[in-house]
Amino acid sequence: MRIFTLRLGxxxxxxxxxxxxxxxxxxxxxxxALNGVALVIGQSDYxxxxxxxxxxxxxxxxxxxxxxxxxDARSVTDRDxxxxxxxxxxxxxxxxEADVALLYYSGHGIEAGGENWLVPVDAGLEAxxxxxxxxxxxxxxxDELRQNxxxxxxxxxxxRTNPFPAGSAIRREPDAKPEPISQSGLTPVRGAxxxxxxxxxxxxxGMVIGFAxxxxxxxxxxxxxxxxxxxxxxxxxxxxxxxxxxxxVMRMVTEEVYLATGAQQRPWTxxxxxxxxxxxxxxxxxxxxxxxxxxxxxQLLLTMADLPSVERVQVEKVxxxxxxxxxxxxxxxxxxxxxxxPDDPSELDKLLESQAERLREMMGQRAALRTDDPEIAAxxxxxxxxxxxxxxxxxxxxxxxxxxxxxxxxxAVDDLEEQIKNKRLADAAVYAKRADASALTFAFREAxxxxxxxxxxxxxxxxxxxxxxxxxxxxxxxLLGEAKGDRTVLQEALDxxxxxxxxxxxxxxxxxxxxTKNNMAVxxxxxxxxxEGAESLSRALESFEEVKAIFAxxxxxxNWAAAENNIGNIxxxxxxxxxxxxxxxxxxxxxxxxxxxxxxxTVPLDWAFSQNNIGLxxxxxxxxxxxxxxxxxxxxxxxxxxxxxTKDSAPIDWAxxxxxxxxxxxxxGLVRNEAGLHDAAAEAFExxxxxxxxxxxxHQWATSQIGLGNALNNxxxxxxxxxxLSAAIEAYEGALGEFDRARAPLHWASAQNNLGAALxxxxxxxxDMAFLERSAAAFRAAREIYAREKFPLDWAMTLNNEGNxxxxxxxxxxxxxxxxxxxxxxxxxxxxxxxxxxxxxxALVQASLGDALQYLSNHEAHTDSLKASIEARRMxxxxxTxxxxxxxxxxxxxxxxxxxLNLSTREQNSSHLPDAAKAFEASLKxxxxxxxxxxxxxxxxxxxxxxxxxxxxxxGEAEYQKALxxxxxxxxxxxxxxxxxxxxxxxxxxALVKGELEE
Numbered sequence: 001m002r003i004f005t006l007r008l009g010x011x012x013x014x015x016x017x018x019x020x021x022x023x024x025x026x027x028x029x030x031x032x033a034l035n036g037v038a039l040v041i042g043q044s045d046y047x048x049x050x051x052x053x054x055x056x057x058x059x060x061x062x063x064x065x066x067x068x069x070x071x072d073a074r075s076v077t078d079r080d081x082x083x084x085x086x087x088x089x090x091x092x093x094x095x096x097e098a099d100v101a102l103l104y105y106s107g108h109g110i111e112a113g114g115e116n117w118l119v120p121v122d123a124g125l126e127a128x129x130x131x132x133x134x135x136x137x138x139x140x141x142x143d144e145l146r147q148n149x150x151x152x153x154x155x156x157x158x159x160r161t162n163p164f165p166a167g168s169a170i171r172r173e174p175d176a177k178p179e180p181i182s183q184s185g186l187t188p189v190r191g192a193x194x195x196x197x198x199x200x201x202x203x204x205x206g207m208v209i210g211f212a213x214x215x216x217x218x219x220x221x222x223x224x225x226x227x228x229x230x231x232x233x234x235x236x237x238x239x240x241x242x243x244x245x246x247x248x249v250m251r252m253v254t255e256e257v258y259l260a261t262g263a264q265q266r267p268w269t270x271x272x273x274x275x276x277x278x279x280x281x282x283x284x285x286x287x288x289x290x291x292x293x294x295x296x297x298x299q300l301l302l303t304m305a306d307l308p309s310v311e312r313v314q315v316e317k318v319x320x321x322x323x324x325x326x327x328x329x330x331x332x333x334x335x336x337x338x339x340x341x342p343d344d345p346s347e348l349d350k351l352l353e354s355q356a357e358r359l360r361e362m363m364g365q366r367a368a369l370r371t372d373d374p375e376i377a378a379x380x381x382x383x384x385x386x387x388x389x390x391x392x393x394x395x396x397x398x399x400x401x402x403x404x405x406x407x408x409x410x411x412a413v414d415d416l417e418e419q420i421k422n423k424r425l426a427d428a429a430v431y432a433k434r435a436d437a438s439a440l441t442f443a444f445r446e447a448x449x450x451x452x453x454x455x456x457x458x459x460x461x462x463x464x465x466x467x468x469x470x471x472x473x474x475x476x477x478x479l480l481g482e483a484k485g486d487r488t489v490l491q492e493a494l495d496x497x498x499x500x501x502x503x504x505x506x507x508x509x510x511x512x513x514x515x516t517k518n519n520m521a522v523x524x525x526x527x528x529x530x531x532e533g534a535e536s537l538s539r540a541l542e543s544f545e546e547v548k549a550i551f552a553x554x555x556x557x558x559n560w561a562a563a564e565n566n567i568g569n570i571x572x573x574x575x576x577x578x579x580x581x582x583x584x585x586x587x588x589x590x591x592x593x594x595x596x597x598x599x600x601x602t603v604p605l606d607w608a609f610s611q612n613n614i615g616l617x618x619x620x621x622x623x624x625x626x627x628x629x630x631x632x633x634x635x636x637x638x639x640x641x642x643x644x645x646t647k648d649s650a651p652i653d654w655a656x657x658x659x660x661x662x663x664x665x666x667x668x669g670l671v672r673n674e675a676g677l678h679d680a681a682a683e684a685f686e687x688x689x690x691x692x693x694x695x696x697x698x699h700q701w702a703t704s705q706i707g708l709g710n711a712l713n714n715x716x717x718x719x720x721x722x723x724x725l726s727a728a729i730e731a732y733e734g735a736l737g738e739f740d741r742a743r744a745p746l747h748w749a750s751a752q753n754n755l756g757a758a759l760x761x762x763x764x765x766x767x768d769m770a771f772l773e774r775s776a777a778a779f780r781a782a783r784e785i786y787a788r789e790k791f792p793l794d795w796a797m798t799l800n801n802e803g804n805x806x807x808x809x810x811x812x813x814x815x816x817x818x819x820x821x822x823x824x825x826x827x828x829x830x831x832x833x834x835x836x837x838x839x840x841x842x843a844l845v846q847a848s849l850g851d852a853l854q855y856l857s858n859h860e861a862h863t864d865s866l867k868a869s870i871e872a873r874r875m876x877x878x879x880x881t882x883x884x885x886x887x888x889x890x891x892x893x894x895x896x897x898x899x900x901l902n903l904s905t906r907e908q909n910s911s912h913l914p915d916a917a918k919a920f921e922a923s924l925k926x927x928x929x930x931x932x933x934x935x936x937x938x939x940x941x942x943x944x945x946x947x948x949x950x951x952x953x954x955x956g957e958a959e960y961q962k963a964l965x966x967x968x969x970x971x972x973x974x975x976x977x978x979x980x981x982x983x984x985x986x987x988x989x990x991a992l993v994k995g996e997l998e999e
Contacts, residue, residue: 156212561606622667628884673932729755741785749794756801843880890925
């Protein structure tokens, strides 16, 4: 198809519609006056094939436009075959008296056998068998128009998909050969031959046939209730024919549809005009903003029409990739000019990408523009619209006008700006003051919100205040996250601190930067405490090391000490995860280095914090070894810290130290075997929770609940009853009510482990299988978090604890399989609790393994397990001492005595009995009647058994007398506690011994 331009050769004569427009074209002014008729058809309400929402709308608006353009226009809608055929015949008749005939059809159309058929609204499948009657062929109408009118224009918005079933064919007559239907509606290529018969050059000036889409492509119907893209483009641009040649108008239409559909649809025009075609008078074009944008858009569309397809493809790809409108990107290219656009495709691609990014930024900044000036708002909105439609120069002009308006009003704004600034600063101070008050009551979420509001108010007015308020917001979020043990809130705090960093000028790594990075690392530390891995802790450690170097370079001793103190905190946490005591030593060294820079007289609070941390490190080093001296040093550090950190002056910090003191007193109670120390520990935890309440500090409250449970659990060792154990279970379950498994997995696992230990002791005391089963389940739950590869020592600890429960389950149920499971658990635990790196834990597991093996041997014919139990207990006693682990040492001595006693009985060999007696008697150094009456009573009974066996193996009356003495002492102790089943058993022994003495 040849494109006719506006350039006229000497043999060309312009054609114009008379009386419609006083054309600005000199050639148009010389044109002959021609008359025009138009028929507009809109087919929407189909009965048997899919209906089309928009053709009726298209027809209604098109007939109005054509009438305004000077055509004698008529519109018809929803015509059946008879009426449609009659409409076309009448139109052909009317056209005989006209110079220009324009036919617009919107509806279904099909092509088959080289003929384009219009589909009436009453057409169904039966129409396909008699097309000449039920459908309307287009070629006959065109032939008649060609013969009777000088210029014919046919606009077909019927290139929609075939409305009939796929594979359908038509027969012109019932007996004719079937002709397959194209699946894309009207097909211009196939129809072109029929539509392009050469006209008589003396009688006909040619024909224009416009199709809504390219050959073989369907056209879109548009949004329901509107117009099709093709109709919308015609409505917008046919009115542009004032001095513009008709071929150019159709090119505008083509590119308009292309842009409106995002390159999905591009109309196709078949021209056979032998003259340039101009129209005369047209409806009044829009003025103002609409006129300027529409005018530039039309020039853009004409420019686009000449673009090669290769460049089109590039523009389409970049627009899709960068998420910008095709209109705007084409507009940028036009505004730049052809001399700037590179010929090289790769350079063009780079240019398009950079301009697309700039466009995206411009469009994204629209929401940021806030103005009370309606003129500026209108100009800005006009610029946005112009950008969206590719009218880049118009957008620039609108923005020039907006800037001019800004400059006109700037003096008045300057006067108001100072008033606004002072008002904003004053308002922000009120919000900040309320935030301070909220923080005092631990309402950190409310405080953070008020600091954020204060920041918003001053951000544009005062950089220092903005930095300060944002920093306080981050701090409030940090405290909230720590109080609730909530990683999500801590992440909010981290994000707020990042904004604080962004507020620092030029990204300088000075003192303020270092302080902020330090605070971010504190948040990472808090997140790391709640995570199973060590990634956040490692990131925090790197940050603390970095800021410490900055403080050292600036000679800032106090902040250097703070960073060094924080490094110690991270090292201590990492040591807990790995069990590496060398890392604990490094943490202690960091705390001691920090306290050297913190003078009690000048910075008493900082000094006290360092003392607390020194206590923590001393505790971590001493507690696994049962080191009473180390635990004493930890206690002393906490107590001097409490001289400064009082409940009145620093309640939160005082509560933290009380909690730490409770842990240390609890451990000391185990080492020194003193019930009073466990009572003192419980008091310390209760004191801590008087400040760290569940409502204000749920995470810290739950931590103290675990500590209280531990103190009560250990206190129960000195009692006959299970009162303390029940209270301990209640404390652990309370902690589990706050320690969510997903949010705080490590704390949850710790609470599960400790709950399992308390349930285990109750099950042992009451011989209650249900408590023991709950205990085993709690240990297994803890091990779901304490995976061996991540937490090897914690994994081994819970295995050992579960082994203890399994051993008790075997004793209660009498099922040896539980002993076997216990032995397996202990041996697995020993794979991680090695003597060279965890000697104390290794010894405890060896002692427990000895217990399980001893009881397992009762179900075996051989004595291998019994001998292995003696070996395990003796190895445990190589590490356990009455000074470092008195209760555990005494239990191991008692267990060794039991194994030796059993071996003597099994082998009928009295040589083992003296060693058994020594072991039982050694346990009495710890198991006193006043301190551990239950254990003392069992030891008395066991010593009685030794003497009874010695008597039975030839020891004589003296040994029976000794046995009787010990049995009666045990009975008296058990009677005080009301343990009737044990009393009954001892009574049987006493009776037997007395019987032997009487004989």
